[in-house]
Amino acid sequence: MPPPPLTETIPTIDDIRRAAERIRPYAHRTPVLTCQTLNQMTGMSLFFKCENLQKVGAFKFRGACNTIFSLSEEEAARGVATHSSGNHAQALALAARIRGIPAHIVMPETSPQVKQAAVAGYGAEITFCKPTLEARESTLAEVVARTGATFVHPYNDVRVIAGQGTAALELFEEVPDLDVIMAPVGGGGLLSGTALTSLAVSPATRVIAGEPAGADDAYRSLQTGQIQPSVQPKTIADGLLTSLGEITFAIIRRHVEKILTVQDETIIKAMRLVWERMKIIVEPSAAVPLAALLEHPDAELRGKRVGIIFSGGNVDLGKLPF
Amino acid sequence: MPPPPLTETIPTIDDIRRAAERIRPYAHRTPVLTCQTLNQMTGMSLFFKCENLQKVGAFKFRGACNTIFSLSEEEAARGVATHSSGNHAQALALAARIRGIPAHIVMPETSPQVKQAAVAGYGAEITFCKPTLEARESTLAEVVARTGATFVHPYNDVRVIAGQGTAALELFEEVPDLDVIMAPVGGGGLLSGTALTSLAVSPATRVIAGEPAGADDAYRSLQTGQIQPSVQPKTIADGLLTSLGEITFAIIRRHVEKILTVQDETIIKAMRLVWERMKIIVEPSAAVPLAALLEHPDAELRGKRVGIIFSGGNVDLGKLPF
Structure with missing residues (x-):
């Protein structure tokens, strides 16, 4: 069918x-x-x-970079946000730094230190949450509401x-x-x-x-x-x-x-x-x-x-x- | 001066x-x-x-390949030889295989198994010798005398x-x-x-x-x-x-x-x-x-x-x- x-x-x-x-x-x-x-x-x-x-x-850098450089000036000024502890978070953080805009990354507090350091190293602001899907989504919603950042989904x-x-x-x-x-x-x-x-x-x-x-x-x-x-x-x-x-x-x-x-x-x-x-x-x-x-x-x-x-x-x- | x-x-x-x-x-x-x-x-x-x-x-593949493809047909037919247990031996072996000529590699009998296997994997003929400089040189001289192969120095x-x-x-x-x-x-x-x-x-x-x-x-x-x-x-x-x-x-x-x-x-x-x-x-x-x-x-x-x-x-x- x-x-x-x-x-x-x-x-x-x-x-x-x-x-x-x-x-x-x-x-x-x-x-x-x-x-x-x-x-x-x-x-x-x-x-x-x-x-x-x-x-x-x-x-992941390709998609993150394309998204960030597709934003209008007004959108860009408010930054981007995502929840991820992996390659997408690093990609978004680096692309945001290149455009000179804020990146807000929601990460479980249990994320490996090395991944936290990588994201922080690209200048992103990390918000920690409990390691559950619900906590990730609610924390992200709070960050977006507070900052007006554009949520960038890792793939959808x-x-x-x-x-x-x-x-x-x-x-x-x-x-x-x-x-x-x-x-x-x-x-x-x-x-x-x-x-x-x-x-x-x-x-x-x-x-x-x-x-x-x-x-x-x-x-x-x-x-x-x-x-x-x-x-x-x-x-x-x-x-x-x-x-x-x-x-x-x-x-x-x-x-x-x-x-x-x-x-x-x-x-x-x-x-x-x-x-x-x-x-x-x-x-x-x-x-x-x-x-x-x-x-x-x-x-x-x-x-x-x-x-x-x-x-x-x-x-x-x-x-x-x- | x-x-x-x-x-x-x-x-x-x-x-x-x-x-x-x-x-x-x-x-x-x-x-x-x-x-x-x-x-x-x-x-x-x-x-x-x-x-x-x-x-x-x-x-090393560049030098070995250039040397082997510089040989005349007569020289090539007699093959090439060197003493080495490292990258030069593998490079010479592969380049010889590509030209379809024999490669004779003199290796110390103490060479790591993995290096012997790599050279043999490219189809070279290995002659083992005692792990001394004298043994390497005399064994190489014997191989060259026996086969008429061209000695290819690793760098000089x-x-x-x-x-x-x-x-x-x-x-x-x-x-x-x-x-x-x-x-x-x-x-x-x-x-x-x-x-x-x-x-x-x-x-x-x-x-x-x-x-x-x-x-x-x-x-x-x-x-x-x-x-x-x-x-x-x-x-x-x-x-x-x-x-x-x-x-x-x-x-x-x-x-x-x-x-x-x-x-x-x-x-x-x-x-x-x-x-x-x-x-x-x-x-x-x-x-x-x-x-x-x-x-x-x-x-x-x-x-x-x-x-x-x-x-x-x-x-x-x-x-x-x-």
Whole structure:
């Protein structure tokens, strides 16, 4: 049964191209790397778009930067706000500092010291809350009411999605003839932006996602045609714990061919392979699409040209899984 | 007192440009990365040429590849040989495999299993010897006598030096207006190739090297005007233990402004900074020039545009110094 017609607003390719122009002065144009060993292991030609080498170490900077530089002067003056303890918080904090506006970050008081320090280091104002979803949301509401800041959702926002789509845009500029493009899926911001770009600039390219089996809400959402919540997810890929949003789900169900789920041990194996053979640092979440290729030799992708977006590289060097 | 006129044959910029053409189909054009955090820490604009992302994880592939593809058909048919247990051995083995010729590698029988496996993995034939310099040299001589293979020195060879100079050539193509260019110095192949390229394509750029204080033979060689042997070197930068050769010394004493020595603790600090902030894996030797900038704030380079060649990224993930 085909999905119902779109009711949500979704970004157009023009939005994505404008986002690319908007963030160009601030974001890295990250390199596309290849690795003979991984090509041999998979029997494919792999092209890795290295968003782990992006500012703040993750693609999240693209969406945050596009959103912040899309704000009117009046909106910007009141600042931005979000609740996050991860890459989105750092990305928003840095983009806000670049535009010279306040960033308010709501973080659980249990967040690791290193993440608090990273966000504070970019000059953001941190408001701590109890480590529950309710406390996060109510604290954020208070901050927004008090400051008039614009709430920037980590993924369910057209400006954020358009920004994330610029990574694939750059990848297709360098490698136009991909058979497949892959991204990991958590909240779906990167995956939906990647799918929209791919559809517009390379309609024959298939879009496939990788997702941890221990946090397979997006897989189940595609199966059931309804957003499934992420209930007690358990995976080393800590960037992929959240469930899809309405906008990202609407895009993903239409434009993503399939989601391949993977076990944590394959994620760790793929992560280590990238460190050892490519000499770059990827976080577990970033290794998920490659893990999917290793775990699903049945996916009939041998001989294909496959683009993979490495989503981030933020790991604690003191706590490596190998 | 100026150094005596050159008697050794040294590569010209045309040799280096031809090397660039020769290796182009086989070597990666590695990215040049920047890092805002490191710029702020040093007060400079740093441009990192990432040879850690080169094939076999080190710049050594450039020199080995140039040498092997410079051989005549007759020479090539007899293969190449060297004694090394490090990056040069892997580089020579891979370049030989690409040309489809034999590579004979003499390695001490005490070499780590992982290095033996890497060289064997590229299809080279390993001949083991006792772990002494005499045994290495006599075993190599036997191999060369038996096979007719061409001995490829790891650095004291004009074809190797010309190959190593192509990294700086690419860096200057992307960032033409460097005030300073830096490389680490061990045997001097990378440093002398870098200096020759810099002199030809950007004569105003100053060439500065970094060297571990625990293996400061190049520093002492420049001070005394004579090649000083590397006696019982002790440093974590295990790629920089060897002493200069006659050709590399001749180039370095003329074209390198100075060598800054650094303590191992600064090397480890610089290495960790690169892993954490740039999300790329560099080996200790590669971190030496950045360490030199951190340890010598008196070097009067604040405000300068500094190119740094990251020489390699081959580390044992099971034995990290942090």
